[in-house]
Amino acid sequence: MIHTLHHRGPDGYGFHVGDGIGLAHARLSIIDLATGAQPIHNEHGTVWTVFNGEVFNYRELRAQLERQGHRFYTQSDTEVIVHLYEQHGDAFVEQLNGQFAIALWDATRRRLLLARDRTGIRPLFRARAAGRLWFGSEIKALLAVLPDLATLDPLGLVQTLSYWGPVDPTTLFQGIQSLPAGHLLAVEADGRETMTRYWDWRFPNAGAESGAHGHGSIEAAAEELRALLVDAVRLQLRADVPVGAYLSGGLDSSGIVALASRFTNTPIRTFGITFAEAEFDESAHQEAMVRHLGTAHTTLRCTARDIGEVFPTLVRHVEAPLLRTAAAPLMLLSRRVRETGYKVVLTGEGADEVFAGYDLFKEAKVRRFWARQPGSRLRPRLLERLYGYLDASPVAHAALAQSFFGKGLEAVDRPIFAHAPRWTTAQRALRFLSPELRASLGPWDPLAWYEQRLPADIGSWSPLARDQYVEAKSLLAAYLLPAQGDRAGMAHSIEGRFPYLDHRLIEFANRLPPHWKIRGLREKYVLRRALDGLLPPQILQRTKQPYRAPDHQSFFHQGVPLDYVADLLGGERIRAAGYFDAAAVGKLFDKCRRGDALGFADNQAFVGILSTMLLDELFIRRLARAEHHIS
């Protein structure tokens, strides 16, 4: 099992086998290089742990635990976990500030705990088979010993085609579950399981936000936020190896690099992606920020051809279909980082969810304003101020945009109001499903399905809070953190760190009134105020440009498909896999080959179908072939 995770931990293996338990660990040495090897145990060898990730506040926790009489035998962050458990029981996890997937074995009680960080930065999967519970950081570790589970779960597929990623606990493999973010699973000696949610994105009732009734000011909030950001970056710079940073040229990563610069006298090592295609490229802003901060910067020039060539490797790492290619350049960037000798990078991921940076939030604000007077001809024209970064902008023609975004205005009170247009676009990929797969699912309404899993009191939150919650649980947890974050980095043993996702910062931001996050149609307003003075004005005032990469263009060169694309999307291969309608896929293939696919829906469907077929090839067929060979 553990050899399949070598890329996550190339610096050594560690094992513990005891009565009723087997633990294995692949180590990426970052803290306590000399004595931090795992598994780690307590003073008496009765509590054992393996974990992936970081506990950033380990020094403070250790000092406290030592005062309480605990004795440590390493300098690692891992060791605080076993002592915290001794001290606090299952509530130990609430003390951790970090990004982690933890397995903890209490030998005395013959009890296993599995825990995952609050926002879902580090992955953790499990399966029950052959009378045992199996767990691992990636699905491939489980499939190595449980090849029978290499069967595609149709629910995971339609979730991905609707929400951009499978929704915890569902995965793309039947019988394999993901431990949801912010959850702790206790498995008792008799096999009983108790799942506890120890943290969630919570928001106050509308109107009860701090500062909403004149208490406090935005100046004071910005100041407090800055102090929190400084502290989050300070904690996340902790490592016994050098820490670099990603720098895109946008507000979020620039802010992190500027804050990190305060803690060092040497230039920060930064890394960024550039594209030949102007629609995706942010070089000019990146260079401006490099000049401003004097960082030692490395750029990776990425082409559509690079993306196409590396895409199968990406899918092997992500273990789920993708609707976009944007994780591929990030995986190439992590390779470049590794080549320079770095293992850890800070990134700006999370700021758009915490401070409402995406156009989706502004779009929803305009649509809600419009819904109050549906007949207004002026209100929808505010939509024209969005999506300026797209070549084929959905708001390029006012009347057409109004027609599209005007759909569903009557659903203004539903918590998925903001996401309905995006999910409606994505689910057009469902029309490519084969009749057999569609029938096996029964009726599938992605909007209603998602609503059923939302907190009961979400309706009492402000509309922006509802949108932020759905965004954090869907796009962030199901796609951005696993695909663009963890897997794109860990493919080359690079640990990403995300200061904006420090839970203290999230909790603080969630208490702020919505109009301090989006002021008029200015996104991340309070964050801009907090970073004022640290960044040049052109970066501080820059409108959000989401990170994107060429999609279907990556798989055809002058109308000729890459070899594996032609193979996997051929009619015979599609029919043999059984997931999609071969004739419909053939038509989409031809459209993309001709370069006629302009919109999000076609691109997402194409990338989604191709990556599903790659998943089938790399995991399901390959394992089936191996089994056949063995038998």
Added chain:
Amino acid sequence: MPGHASCTEVRGIRMSQQAAQIESRIRGYILENLLFSSNPSDLANGASLLEQGIIDSTGVLEIVMFLEGEFGLSIKASDMLPENFDSVDNMVRFVLRLQGGT
């Protein structure tokens, strides 16, 4: 000659041969490129493509490019209205209007 009077019977509707040809080409394009289907019954001529989620606002741009290329039209920004592109029937009327110069 645009708008001539020769008529034919298509699905119970009397329309000019010219209109029938336009309709057939538009239907073929939408079925092939937007619905990815070979089944003509998947597309009703009066159905709103936006309402049914068959196209979004960028999908309309694809239709505009098709109409310009297929029928040699030049579509002005002021004609970029949902009522011109929202259904097969509306597109046929729109193309006829532009071809007729009205």
